Every structure is written in structure tokens, then in C-alpha cells.
Amino acid sequence: MQSLVLLIWLSVCAAQDARQRRIANALTLGAGALALVYLLSFGTTWMGAEAGQGGWACVVALAFTLPGYFMGRMGAGDVKLMTALGLATDGVSLLGIFIGAGAASLIWMLLAPRVWLHMSQGLRHRIRYMAPSVSKKLPFAPFVLIGFVLALPWIH
Numbered sequence: 790m791q792s793l794v795l796l797i798w799l800s801v802c803a804a805q806d807a808r809q810r811r812i813a814n815a816l817t818l819g820a821g822a823l824a825l826v827y828l829l830s831f832g833t834t835w836m837g838a839e840a841g842q843g844g845w846a847c848v849v850a851l852a853f854t855l856p857g858y859f860m861g862r863m864g865a866g867d868v869k870l871m872t873a874l875g876l877a878t879d880g881v882s883l884l885g886i887f888i889g890a891g892a893a894s895l896i897w898m899l900l901a902p903r904v905w906l907h908m909s910q911g912l913r914h915r916i917r918y919m920a921p922s923v924s925k926k927l928p929f930a931p932f933v934l935i936g937f938v939l940a941l942p943w944i945h
Contacts, residue, residue: 791835792944794835795878795937796937796938796941798816798820799933799934799937800934801816802816802817802866802870802930802933803930805930806918806930806931807915807918807928807931808915808916809918810864810918810928811866812866812867812870812930813866817869817870820873820877821869821872824843824876824877825876828840828876834877834879835876835877835878836877836878836879838878838879842880843875843876843877843878843879845879845880846874846876846880848875849875849884850871850872850875853887862926863929864929867929870930874886874933881943882940882944885939885940885944886933886937886940887936889936889937889939889940890932890935890936891932892936892939893932897919897927897932902921905920905921
């Protein structure tokens with residue numbers, strides 16, 4: 790059940806990021822606040838890991854995303870998304886999600902120039918910020934969603 794809630798949340802974040810190249814603070818900060826309140830209230834993360842694991846996952850998320858943010862490769866929404874995800878899971882799960890997101894991003898960058906031309910005009914318009922020619926700074930949340938789905942069998 791917890792995985793389903795995270796999957797729905799990440800899907801909404803990914804859709805908004807792909808369409809608008811931003812993620813609303815209500816989604817990222819709201820989820821992060823809820824995850825933190827849950828962590829402090831119950832002594833475990835949303836996914837059931839010990840509170841210390843959630844804290845370390847939050848630190849790891851910041852360590853992975855802040856350099857990208859300062860170099861202009863990631864947006865502030867991506868940092869908040871990964872931090873909230875860290876508070877809700879644990880370090881190993883977050884690492885798996887991050888690796889999956891990186892792999893999905895790399896595959897997209899390699900395949901997008903070929904696939905983009907064969908997509909319908911409506912779909913291309915809806916996810917225009919995912920276009921291979923738009924920018925070097927692609928929306929990251931769609932890849933986080935894919936990383937989450939890929940890591941789901943190992944997330945406890």
C-alpha cells in the first residue's frame with residue numbers, strides 16, 4: 790500500500806515536470822513534511838525502515854542532488870523530490886532509485902532523437918520539455934518514476 794502511494798505521488802510529480810518543467814512545492818514540500826512527520830511520530834519511514842535510515846537517506850539525497858543543482862543540471866524541485874523520497878524510504882532504496890533514474894535518463898538521451906520523430910504531435914506537445922533538442926537540463930522526475938518502478942522489487 791505504501792509503495793502504491795509513492796507510485797501515485799511520483800507519477801503526478803513526473804507528469805507535472807514533463808509538462809511544465811517544474812514541480813509544485815505543494816507536491817514536494819508537502820510530501821517531505823508528511824514523510825518527516827510520519828518519521829518523527831512513528832520512528833520509522835513511510836516504507837518501514839528505521840528513522841535513522843530515513844535521516845541518512847535524506848542526507849544522501851541532498852549529497853546526490855545539490856551538486857547538480859549548483860551546476861545548473863537539476864532544478865530545486867528535483868532536490869526537494871529526492872529529499873522527500875529519502876525521508877519516505879531508506880538509503881539503499883534511494884540509491885537504487887537514483888541509479889535507475891540515471892540509467893533511464895541515459896537511455897532516453899540515446900534513444901530520444903530517434904523516438905521523438907515517431908511520436909504523435911499531441912504527445913510531443915504534452916511532454917515538450919522532454920524533447921531531445923530543448924535543453925541539456927531534462928525534467929528529472931519522469932526518470933525518478935522509472936527508477937522507482939525498476940527498484941520496486943528491492944524496496945522493502
